[in-house]
Amino acid sequence: MVIAAWTEEEGVRFGTDMLGSAVAAGRLTLDYAYDLVDSEGLRFGDELDRIGFKGTQPVVMEAPHAYVECHIEQGPVLLRDEVAIGVVTGVQSISWQKVTLHGRAAHAGTTPTELRVDAGLAAAQIVVKVREMVDSGTYGRLRATVGHIATSPGLPSVVPDRAELTVDLRNPDDEQMAAAERDFAAFLDTLPELQPCSGLRVETKRMAKTSHVPFDQRVQDVIAKAAAELGHQPVTLMSGAGHDAQEMAAIAPTAMVFVRGQHDGISHNPREYSTPEDCTAGISVLANTLLRLTDEPTDALPGEGAPTAEDALTGEDALPGEDALPGETHDA
């Protein structure tokens, strides 16, 4: 049995989350990771060396028999359902884009409305549109967030010539995600025509894209049994956030235990809180799940359809694929 403490799961300092597990699972190379730099230009490999954490053993893992991770839910579902433990069915698909709008700067007082190409207005139209897409129900359990909006030059009396925003789409269903992305792209294509005057240019840049990662059904069943035995009525739920488990799922049968959070499940925040009782429940379910899994014969897993070690990217040549661009992502 191996206890893993993954390096740089958050990706806050070096810009790529799930970094340690992505290297261990072979999706990113060690050299790629070492060469990442923080905002002060310091190199990840050098910083590991400096603090004595740069080991000499090979870091690409042999596929384990199974992988299980325990985490606060980071959402309000278990609290609403009044249960301490959740069995996680997988990680939803994530799509991040940066959209940059190029309009035309103009004097707010002297420029008639019909002669404006207002990049800030176009940005606002996008924000309103993505919420309409969510509210329409057309895309299943789509969630959409525009976290960053900024206009330039940003002066009260100047029509913005430039606006920048990020669009974060999530969906537990890859097909519904594809439909949402397709329709959103079509909306961006029509955006210049929605302006009173020609000249709006829309530029998009993919920041991150991950497919739905389904977890192994057998490992989920083992977690559910362990939880029931300890007196918990576990519910199943999709993870809204990213976790190291999504990297490990590429090389081993994987699932997760979620622990109820208080305060609507708020996390990455001083108010993040799970009760001692719920934490105890989570660790007990994790421990009992691991005991059950270690008792299995080594060929009992993976179950049918689950990824095998051979499916995973391996070796130093594996470059980050388009499905999981490193870089600006931070979503653990």
Place this chain on the structure above:
Amino acid sequence: MVIAAWTEEEGVRFGTDMLGSAVAAGRLTLDYAYDLVDSEGLRFGDELDRIGFKGTQPVVMEAPHAYVECHIEQGPVLLRDEVAIGVVTGVQSISWQKVTLHGRAAHAGTTPTELRVDAGLAAAQIVVKVREMVDSGTYGRLRATVGHIATSPGLPSVVPDRAELTVDLRNPDDEQMAAAERDFAAFLDTLPELQPCSGLRVETKRMAKTSHVPFDQRVQDVIAKAAAELGHQPVTLMSGAGHDAQEMAAIAPTAMVFVRGQHDGISHNPREYSTPEDCTAGISVLANTLLRLTDEPTDALPGEGAPTAEDALTGEDALPGEDALPGETHDA
């Protein structure tokens, strides 16, 4: 005859535009002006002293017989109408507000839409709303601009807990401006109800507010006659931007000559351009207007209903009134 070269008309460095003319006309005190500081903490009075421009003569003007100013239009109207010279009827009303929206930060992946208080979405709804108000035609010749939009914390995967935007409204009609301001305030009142979840707080701060400044009809007539005599078919138009003339209008019969700009009238920009022929036309009309005005008996002006010297604020005790807050404005 006096040629005036006003100090700090743009207000770029010390944050208050029309500064010299506002002091000369008695709306702002000299001490108020001297105590303004730039972004590096340097005092306006000290900087005037340093460059030898801090004079010793009293700066509050005696009301002149009349005041005329010649300026590039800063808009596309004369170009569209194919005329070199415009007679300016006045400066439109300006209303600037900063709107700050306080929502609730939330994880983009884990937080159901119905539990979100998204400050960025609310900001976008405001931007879309003000353009709808303009397009409705309900408020006459209303112009509305949201130049600055910014969300906080501004991360792709975090629902913004805070958004800030500026709303610039302009109208040549004070009543229609009042109606627009009233309806906009009512919209802000309903904005929390438009969110799926309670908790949105809307904060507004007045940044600037000036009333419509009508120019003197007789001075306008003199300009029109001088222009016609020089072979120009002058059109009348409202100024979309602020000018020193709006300060002088408080103490003397005032109007302006506008000269056609090329490139849609773009100004404050290296592309600002009026042809030598149009500049010649503007200066000729200005000179001929002044000659006509100096030939008049001193009691010929002001005309009926125009402001008189006695209406103006005078003296060192005059503080900036609410109708023309100094500070963050820059719109000349």
